[in-house]
Amino acid sequence: MVTDVRNYLYDKRILKSASFEIPVVSVGNLTAGGTGKTPHIEYLIQLLQYVYKVGTLSRGYGRKSHGFVLAKSGVNAELIGDEPMQFKAKFPETVVAVAEDRVIGIPRMLHEVPETDVILLDDAFQHRAVRAGLSILLTEYNHLFTQDELLPVGWLREAKHNYHRADILVVTKCPTHLSSEEKEKIRKELNPFSYQKVYFSTIAYGGIYPLFSDDQQMTTNNWQPTTDILLVSGIAKSAQLKKYLEEKFNRVFTREYKDHHNFDQYDLEAIRDTIKNIDSENKMIVTTEKDAVRLALHANWFLQNKIQIFVQPIRVEFLDADGEKFNAAIQKYIDVTKSKLITHPTED
Numbered sequence: 001m002v003t004d005v006r007n008y009l010y011d012k013r014i015l016k017s018a019s020f021e022i023p024v025v026s027v028g029n030l031t032a033g034g035t036g037k038t039p040h041i042e043y044l045i046q047l048l049q050y051v052y053k054v055g056t057l058s059r060g061y062g063r064k065s066h067g068f069v070l071a072k073s074g075v076n077a078e079l080i081g082d083e084p085m086q087f088k089a090k091f092p093e094t095v096v097a098v099a100e101d102r103v104i105g106i107p108r109m110l111h112e113v114p115e116t117d118v119i120l121l122d123d124a125f126q127h128r129a130v131r132a133g134l135s136i137l138l139t140e141y142n143h144l145f146t147q148d149e150l151l152p153v154g155w156l157r158e159a160k161h162n163y164h165r166a167d168i169l170v171v172t173k174c175p176t177h178l179s180s181e182e183k184e185k186i187r188k189e190l191n192p193f194s195y196q197k198v199y200f201s202t203i204a205y206g207g208i209y210p211l212f213s214d215d216q217q218m219t220t221n222n223w224q225p226t227t228d229i230l231l232v233s234g235i236a237k238s239a240q241l242k243k244y245l246e247e248k249f250n251r252v253f254t255r256e257y258k259d260h261h262n263f264d265q266y267d268l269e270a271i272r273d274t275i276k277n278i279d280s281e282n283k284m285i286v287t288t289e290k291d292a293v294r295l296a297l298h299a300n301w302f303l304q305n306k307i308q309i310f311v312q313p314i315r316v317e318f319l320d321a322d323g324e325k326f327n328a329a330i331q332k333y334i335d336v337t338k339s340k341l342i343t344h345p346t347e348d
Helices: 002-011 037-048 082-090 102-112 160-165 180-190 239-248 265-277 289-304 322-343
Strands: 024-029 054-058 095-098 118-122 134-140 168-172 197-205 228-233 251-256 283-288 309-312 314-318
Touching (some): 024 037, 037 054, 037 082, 037 118, 037 322, 082 095, 095 102, 102 118, 168 180, 168 322, 197 322, 228 239, 228 289, 239 251, 265 283, 265 289, 283 289, 314 322
Parallel strands (some): 024 118, 054 095, 054 118, 168 197, 228 251, 228 283
Antiparallel strands (some): 197 314
16 A cells, blocks of 8 residues: 555656656566566676766665765775675676665766766666666566565565556566567566567576685686585575576585675684585585675685685576667667757756
8 A cells, every 4th residue: 555655646746756867777676586686787787888887876785884875996795785796896897886865876976977878776666766767677487576466465565567667578587498489478468568578588607706716725627516515695586596506516505594694703604514514525615696795795704714605607698589679779768868968968
């Protein structure tokens, strides 16, 4: 009822939404986590970074700071949150900032870095105080929003009919070989409006790399099909990653934590004891990129205890020709928005 009333007030413009002349792309979902927002933001950064100065603005969930914070040298996950820290670590030239209030955050970002060309709003579908120029809504293949219910019965943050606010729908974490018939079945179930496009993406895994590169005791050459894995994860859904590792390695043990978990001394010792108690001569600790930026805060402890951690990167790939179509839709939006700026320049 609360979310419906709030959306009604925004729809009737009783509550005001701020809009900006710069291209603003929102990536979000109707579900409470697990749809793949972070890798899709990274996909957009990779797509745009060689042509535009890209900025990302997140709330910075779980950080120990408040207000607007621009990621500069010396920042860490405690100051800006794990996902923004991941963006900055992987894409140093990207402008990364966090702010609880994006209406304040966007002008502050543009003031701090005026050459910013495009802003990506992370997890902003429900943040209606800003009207994004292009809204991308993600929904998971195995858990479509059409098959879900509102919290606490299901995982929906707001009623499913609000998908109408999106310009693009992306079905994420699809099988790599999804038939045309199943795609059409999903499209019919999502029932997109005439102005909405539907695309399908999947998760791909990159090469595992050591988190602590100055530790020369272990290298990726140690990886063999007979290796036993301890998967340390604090993400919304780790089942797909666990399944992938099970297909590649001997046995997979897990230590799972809540999403955005901040590791403390007890956790570190539990990880150490768990890997120690795995009866195998060839064993490794694997974690996600998001967890890695939080575990890196304890680098000295891991190095002192001679514990190496390996990171399993993931990336988004679109199925069939969807990648070209999705890229073209993003580029068209940016081109049209920027052409309006040139045609109708604003006064300082």
